[in-house]
Amino acid sequence: METIINPSKAQWSEILQRPTKTIDDIENTVTQIFDDVKRNGDKAVSKYTSLFDGVDLESSLVTSSEIQKAVESVPSELKQAIQLAKANIETFHAAQKTQNVDVETTKGVRCWQEKRAIQKIGLYIPGGTAPLFSTVLMLAVPAKIAGCTEIILCSPPNKNGQIANEILYAAQLCGVTKIYKVGGIQAIASLTFGTETIPQVYKIFGPGNQFVTVAKQLATKYGVAIDMPAGPSELLVFADDSANAAFVASDLLSQAEHGTDSQVILVTTSKAMASQVEDEVKKQLQVLPRKSVAEQSISNSKIVYLNSIAEALELINEYAPEHFIVCAKDEAFFIDGIINAGSVFIGNYTPESAGDYASGTNHTLPTNGFSKSYSGVNLDSFTKSITFQKISEEGIKNIGQSIELMAEAEGLQAHKNAVTIRLNTLKL
Amino acid sequence: METIINPSKAQWSEILQRPTKTIDDIENTVTQIFDDVKRNGDKAVSKYTSLFDGVDLESSLVTSSEIQKAVESVPSELKQAIQLAKANIETFHAAQKTQNVDVETTKGVRCWQEKRAIQKIGLYIPGGTAPLFSTVLMLAVPAKIAGCTEIILCSPPNKNGQIANEILYAAQLCGVTKIYKVGGIQAIASLTFGTETIPQVYKIFGPGNQFVTVAKQLATKYGVAIDMPAGPSELLVFADDSANAAFVASDLLSQAEHGTDSQVILVTTSKAMASQVEDEVKKQLQVLPRKSVAEQSISNSKIVYLNSIAEALELINEYAPEHFIVCAKDEAFFIDGIINAGSVFIGNYTPESAGDYASGTNHTLPTNGFSKSYSGVNLDSFTKSITFQKISEEGIKNIGQSIELMAEAEGLQAHKNAVTIRLNTLKL
Secondary structure, three states: OEEEEOOOHHHHHHHOOOOOOOOHHHHHHHHHHHHHHHHHHHHHHHHHHHHHHOOOOOOOEOOHHHHHHHHHHOOHHHHHHHHHHHHHHHHHHHOOOOOOEEEEEEOOEEEEEEEEEOOEEEEEOOOOOOOOHHHHHHHHHHHHHHOOOEEEEEEOOOOOOOOOHHHHHHHHHOOOOEEEEOOHHHHHHHHHHOOOOOOOOOEEEOOOOHHHHHHHHHHHHOOOEEOOOOOOOEEEEEEOOOOOHHHHHHHHHHHHOOOOOOEEEEEEOOHHHHHHHHHHHHHHHOOOOOHHHHHHHHHOOEEEEOOOHHHHHHHHHHHOOOEEEEEOOOHHHHHHHOOOOOEEEEOOOOOHHHHHHOOOOOOOOOOOOHHHOOOOOOHHHHEEEEEEEEEOHHHHHHHHHHHHHHHHHOOOHHHHHHHHHHHHHHHO | OEEEEOOOHHHHHHHOOOOOOOOHHHHHHHHHHHHHHHHHHHHHHHHHHHHHHOOOOOOOEOOHHHHHHHHHHOOHHHHHHHHHHHHHHHHHHHOOOOOOEEEEEEOOEEEEEEEEEOOEEEEEOOOOOOOOHHHHHHHHHHHHHHOOOEEEEEEOOOOOOOOOHHHHHHHHHOOOOEEEEOOHHHHHHHHHHOOOOOOOOOEEEOOOOHHHHHHHHHHHHOOOEEOOOOOOOEEEEEEOOOOOHHHHHHHHHHHHOOOOOOEEEEEEOOHHHHHHHHHHHHHHHOOOOOHHHHHHHHHOOEEEEOOOHHHHHHHHHHHOOOEEEEEOOOHHHHHHHOOOOOEEEEOOOOOHHHHHHOOOOOOOOOOOOHHHOOOOOOHHHHEEEEEEEEEOHHHHHHHHHHHHHHHHHOOOHHHHHHHHHHHHHHHO
């Protein structure tokens, strides 16, 4: 890890630079596959499943007997762990329900706001060596609470034409409506246009590689909403002398194992802590099964020493981390002052892993500085708010003239007329 | 207006088809201007202002003396109308503030969610013959309530190098921080990258022509969020025998005058109402100053007669109108059953104009069927929610083993270690 002592503000943007990727060359591939799926539906999907996943499927729909078998195969200890996580995620997301907002803004003018569930949603769960079933919980649980009626899950099949048992178990536990063995660009294209087998949805959620990310971006051009733009996962830890260096090192490594492009930054006001963490990282790294991945992302990561917590907070808000761990004597200073972060983990016994799996918060979070403008996935991600208004005769008398004046000043006479014609009937 | 009696469901999608535009040929222009502004900043911006707006400006920043003069020029009657509208918009959007969500999901595991304002936002206000100052209110008022610290407004200058007085008045009234005379693609590019004069922002709001729409879409590629994708404005009215045909016609025409691509649909269960509205539209159309525009969009518009309100509601949810007016005996049926709409106007004295200007609801709404997945602009559009968690020693004992099991099953050993290392210290 590179240690940087008291960098000037002019250096910050360089220090905080994220790994960037060019996506321009991917875009052509994505556009071609979208066009093909739009035109040829299931036939195109099968072709790409055969090409990219190396398997020919009779049908992409997972059957109920496949789900049944998967449920039986998951060890009961793991099932209990998943159930505990689900219960906590449910508790936290159910608490996010809001009441209707209902106000009389002027006498006779009643305005209100209600949230309604997005009816049809798609969840994308990546495949690969490790089954990311925790993401199924993070997306399907709030979707169910929100009241989405169609929850469609797509995940690529392995060489045997199967989706991991843990993913199928989590999906049925959380009330996913339909599960399809389809991955990558062709999955996002299917959810965007619909095929003979796979239904079209209104919003697509979930992580994925850069192909999936570009495909989700393209989906928005066709009127499908997405949860948020995605980038490599990242963690920033602030630690002072009150932190435990071994714990901090374990957190940095848990982020570093995600991928070689993961970002890990330690900000500290203690030179002693900086060097202790560095030693601990070296020690703990040795025993990791994903050592080579973690080693590479750790070698790109940075320790930034700053003189004051005020300056530290400023730098952290400038970076806008996805995950932010605070182990500080004055933790309230950071809690009150943090403006740009996806999820904040406070104190020595709050590892990022807790939020990744089981504490109840969502792990689908804005990376790449997007926490400056985006929320992580939460209950509202699965709803949209609709406004309603009902105006009485008295109400239109109270605000009618203002509407007429404003509409006229904007040159919109028919907008004015819609009020005038009503006011005239009330003058009789 | 074309009247369609009891169409079969198979015909719905054709009837509800929106006017489409191809944007592919615009994309090249937008990309070029973005590249130029990114590289050459203010110099590029001046060039395009000269080219597209026909004016050479010394500086794009509106000075405080220009604002002062504009404020003095707006007639006091119009000022009062704008102030009344502002007060109602404030009341309704301030009521949308939510409390922090704070839960102990498991003993010792505290999770909470807080909303923080997006610090830097950009508002785009189109120019043209009519100054759309009402949109300034709709965007700047909630931004101010949310606590955004930099509220940057861009609007194209006229041939004299000026922005309309009403826009400047509304901007200063609502606490806009800085106003720039820059329009079109170059405005969106400036807000995306920042120039020597114009600050970079995190999220861009506001309507615009198709160039602005494509530019906003491109901005998202560079990490800037946008309010929502935009399309031509649209209105769907449901009216039965309890409606007033003249009022309904005035509402249809107020939508139709927006542009030749505006969409207007009347759904009814009364054949008498259908023909009365048609007659009224013809009559009222004659006296409109924007008659030629309204005439053309009315000629593309449709009246759909259906036998039952159940079928009507189904068709309306399928269409997902931006604006939805309900004048029905059983209005509760529609209020309870509407799932996809931007804003709903209920009863004979609630014209769409009220929500466009002064009732308090927002007029920046999802068009083009986007109300299936998007909300209109509301207070939350100017904030993002951050989750926080703090776990005690007892808390990590309660959920630690579940995290270990799940992390291991996902093949993420360092995620497990971050918990194990903590649990081990608690066993001593």
